[in-house]
Amino acid sequence: MKVLKFGGSSIADTSGIQKVVEIILRELKRGPFALVLSAMKGITDLLIQAAHRAEQGNRDYHTLISRIKQTHNAAVEGLFSEQKKGIVFNDLEQLYKELRDFLHGVELIRECTPRILDLVMSFGERLSCILMTHYLKQCGVKALFVDARDIIVTDDIYGKAAVNYDETYARIKKRLSGIKQAPVITGFIAATENKVTTTLGRNGSDYTASLIAAGLSAGSIEIWTDVDGVLSADPRSVKDAFTIRELSYEEAMELSYFGAEVIHPNTMIPAVGRNIPIIIKNTFNPEEAGTTIKNEIKKHKAAISGIACIENIVLLNIEGGGMVGIPGMAARIFSILASAAVNIIMISQGSSEHSICLGLKQNEALEAVRALKKELKKELESQAINEFLLIKELIIIAVIGDNMRGTPGISGKLFSALGKALINVLAIAQGSSERNISFVIQNKDKAEALKTIHKAFFHTQIMRKP
Numbered sequence: 001m002k003v004l005k006f007g008g009s010s011i012a013d014t015s016g017i018q019k020v021v022e023i024i025l026r027e028l029k030r031g032p033f034a035l036v037l038s039a040m041k042g043i044t045d046l047l048i049q050a051a052h053r054a055e056q057g058n059r060d061y062h063t064l065i066s067r068i069k070q071t072h073n074a075a076v077e078g079l080f081s082e083q084k085k086g087i088v089f090n091d092l093e094q095l096y097k098e099l100r101d102f103l104h105g106v107e108l109i110r111e112c113t114p115r116i117l118d119l120v121m122s123f124g125e126r127l128s129c130i131l132m133t134h135y136l137k138q139c140g141v142k143a144l145f146v147d148a149r150d151i152i153v154t155d156d157i158y159g160k161a162a163v164n165y166d167e168t169y170a171r172i173k174k175r176l177s178g179i180k181q182a183p184v185i186t187g188f189i190a191a192t193e194n195k196v197t198t199t200l201g202r203n204g205s206d207y208t209a210s211l212i213a214a215g216l217s218a219g220s221i222e223i224w225t226d227v228d229g230v231l232s233a234d235p236r237s238v239k240d241a242f243t244i245r246e247l248s249y250e251e252a253m254e255l256s257y258f259g260a261e262v263i264h265p266n267t268m269i270p271a272v273g274r275n276i277p278i279i280i281k282n283t284f285n286p287e288e289a290g291t292t293i294k295n296e297i298k299k300h301k302a303a304i305s306g307i308a309c310i311e312n313i314v315l316l317n318i319e320g321g322g323m324v325g326i327p328g329m330a331a332r333i334f335s336i337l338a339s340a341a342v343n344i345i346m347i348s349q350g351s352s353e354h355s356i357c358l359g360l361k362q363n364e365a366l367e368a369v370r371a372l373k374k375e376l377k378k379e380l381e382s383q384a385i386n387e388f389l390l391i392k393e394l395i396i397i398a399v400i401g402d403n404m405r406g407t408p409g410i411s412g413k414l415f416s417a418l419g420k421a422l423i424n425v426l427a428i429a430q431g432s433s434e435r436n437i438s439f440v441i442q443n444k445d446k447a448e449a450l451k452t453i454h455k456a457f458f459h460t461q462i463m464r465k466p
């Protein structure tokens with residue numbers, strides 16, 4: 001039993017969907033499988049924009065609904081026989097109508113809460129999976145549409161809900177094990193115990209696939225996308241990036257957490273304990289071996305495995321004489337930020353304890369400063385803490401690899417390469433796992449820094465690239 005997940009980039013249009021079905025038809029001969037699909041490429045973004053326009057009372061959201069409709073209807077035109085088209089259009093039309101009604105409600109009340117936004121976003125995966133179920137049936141596959149909201153149970157943190165694993169696995173098993181058809185399961189979406197729609201975070205369909213795999217005790221998870229696997233760096237930024245053949249779960253988690261969006265970081269959680277391998281493959285180049293993520297990986301000589309990068313970062317510097325030697329100050333700062341739902345991406349503190357430097361997402365920085373000013377009012381008034389310093393337009397780069405552990409000289413190589421390229425480093429952090437060194441630089445240095453580091457660590461691999 002295998003779980004195959006196809007992302008939005010694979011099912012972007014008629015020809016992509018046909019490629020996906022070729023892969024599925026080949027798989028049909030090999031044994032049972034479950035399918036997980038994302039929304040068609042760009043649809044989730046259009047849904048979000050439509051919801052925001054409706055919230056502002058901008059009736060332009062109808063144009064966006066029309067674009068969503070055109071994308072799906074063009075695929076139907078290209079894929080279905082004349083007699084089938086009517087049935088498929090009809091099924092999709094019901095969803096467009098439901099979406100229009102919801103957005104009209106948003107327009108009337110001029111409010112789009114995260115809960116409503118999750119409901120609006122759910123249309124992307126529902127549309128793509130209904131379309132694909134019909135097309136698979138036309139191609140002779142016994143397919144069954146499955147709405148993940150019936151089987152994946154989460155809390156009510158809308159936009160990035162947390163999964164109730166026990167309940168989810170029990171429902172997956174009950175609903176899907178032993179069924180004769182190939183289930184076509186909506187990625188990304190889920191529901192609370194009370195059947196309110198939630199989502200698992202952007203790019204979350206990968207995570208859905210591994211939840212399904214864990215619930216069904218599958219032998220493997222295949223993530224089909226538009227690149228040959230996890231590459232040594234984002235191929236849009238580094239043209240010499242090459243496919244990494246094998247990664248440990250921890251390496252994959254770190255790379256994806258630090259921005260390698262080819263796989264969602266949570267995907268590894270259900271797979272790691274059960275030792276289910278995750279294979280990333282290219283829908284448009286299926287003969288390539290791809291990347292396998294698993295427990296025991298072959299030893300390789302490179303000091304690092306990959307490089308990743310998070311954009312739109314700010315550094316928040318909290319500094320002051322009153323912080324020296326006072327136990328619990330860092331804990332207080334972290335708990336204030338946690339209560340304000342601000343995510344701390346990176347922490348760096350010098351041993352003098354005079355300052356703490358935090359890497360945050362730009363869009364959470366103002367909320368962070370507001371919460372800290374409120375909760376640390378006394379310390380600011382008595383000047384135990386100075387004013388907060390916010391440095392903007394930064395990025396975090398992380399170099400990642402299990403081989404870094406216990407290998408001296410990696411930081412030296414990294415920072416001397418950056419120094420030679422005249423790139424200024426604003427903050428550095430290394431976790432005790434020694435699997436990751438992350439550092440902050442200015443956004444304007446991104447391209448040069450990635451190229452420089454990639455060349456410094458992967459010189460031999462680049463030379464061997466065909």
Ligand code: ADP
Pocket residue numbers: 006007008009010038203224225226227229230231232233234235236259260261262263
């Ligand atoms: P899908 O639609 O299949 O979910 P995504 O767009 O979410 O695909 O992820 C694939 C994209 O991730 C690639 O096209 C590539 O541009 C980007 N990417 C960023 N970092 C990496 C990396 N290290 N390796 C491979 N792809 C990466």
Ligand code: ASP
Pocket residue numbers: 007008038039044045124187188201202203204205206
């Ligand atoms: N459709 C969702 C998104 O665009 C989930 C996914 O693609 O994995 O984020």
Ligand code: MG
Pocket residue numbers: 007008203261262263
């Ligand atoms: Mg994705």
